[in-house]
Amino acid sequence: MIRNKCERIFTFIFVILLLIFIIFLCFRKKTVTIQNTTEALDTVITVKLSSDSLSENELNEVSLKLFEEINRLSLIFSATDENSELFKLNNSKHGTPYPVSDELFDLFEISLKYAYLTDGAFDITLGKLINIWDITGDEKQVPSDDAILPLKKLENYKDISLDFKLKTVTYNDDFDVNLGAIAKGYIGDKVKALAKSLGVSFGTINMGGNILAIGEKEGGKNWNIAITNPKEPSSYFATVSVKDKCVVTSGNYERYFIKDGKRYHHILDPFTGYPSENGIVSVTIIGDNSATCDALSTGCYVLGLEKSLELINKIDGYDCILINENGDYFTSGGISKYNLDIK
Ligand code: ADP
Ligand code: MG
DSSP states (O other): OHHHHHHHHHHHHHHHHHHHHHHHHHHSOOOEEEEEEEEETTEEEEEEEEESSOOHHHHHHHHHHHHHHHHHHHHHHOSSOTTSHHHHHHTSOTTSOEEOOHHHHHHHHHHHHHHHHTTTSSOTTOHHHHHHHOTTSSSOOOOOHHHHGGGSSOOGGGGEEEETTTTEEEEOSSOOOOOTTTHHHHHHHHHHHHHHHTTOOEEEEEETTEEEEESOBGGGBOEEEEEEOTTSTTSEEEEEEESSOEEEEEETTSSEEEETTEEEESOBOTTTSSBOOSSEEEEEEEESOHHHHHHHHHHHHHHOHHHHHHHHHHSTTOEEEEEETTSOEEEOTTGGGGOOEEO
């Protein structure tokens, strides 16, 4: 009799627990994932976003907001758009303090930090040199030595002064600024922060050679990020495995033209005035901040193997993979944590 009663109570509790479990499964928010693509910053940008709290429509709206933000910021940093803030600054009277937006000031500050850190290998004051090379233009001409000579070894980053109180920038010499080597990285950081604030739980932002992982993959897994094979850009050289990090690559296969059998690419050595030629053909930097990764990937490309490894090994939280023209690769000391897998 007592046994029977106990059995009934247990069955009752079991049924109740089962019901609670079923209700929990039915009402549990499912993870929603979307993928959208746009063209901006001279590249294809793809965002893959997942959320535990937003609907598919809401996530699609978020991706549109991210694309709007990319367009808003590129209109500040563009060196070619006549309406951009940078274009106006470049065309303002040099030698006079010029008031700029917080974002432009911020990017100047970061850029100068990395110009000094790389001894001018990364230098935002190459505007005129970049223009005469016009790597992606229709002409595809190697500029004459006479045109290059006055534009090399100028180290004009030393001729920029920033007023932190008044938020002004002063060009103390005759040069133009081009932020092409860092703007995409800076914009990536802003867009990632915006995505998180709008309810994105995890995902990836792919901006050409710049990839930003938001959080970790579903189930606490790492993201596998491919590093392009510089010899065959449609295939990949290696993968790295990351959580919430940026992986930024500068390579000689991104933008270039071939003239008389020689490749002229878009990363210029400020000291020769020519595309950087030191045997390195690809530099990948991994770290938390994509503006930093972007500046360092361009700077290290120009610095070459030894100086780059020495520099990156000194910077806490940042690692690198350099590939030379023979397909040999070289890494900073901390790379093992990213499970580098060479194909
Ligand atoms: P990508 O634009 O392919 O991501 P990078 O981040 O390396 O590649 O930036 C290269 C761009 O930066 C060039 O197209 C040019 O506008 C500019 N640039 C070229 N050489 C330098 C340099 N030594 N320092 C700073 N900017 C550079
Ligand atoms: Mg760069």
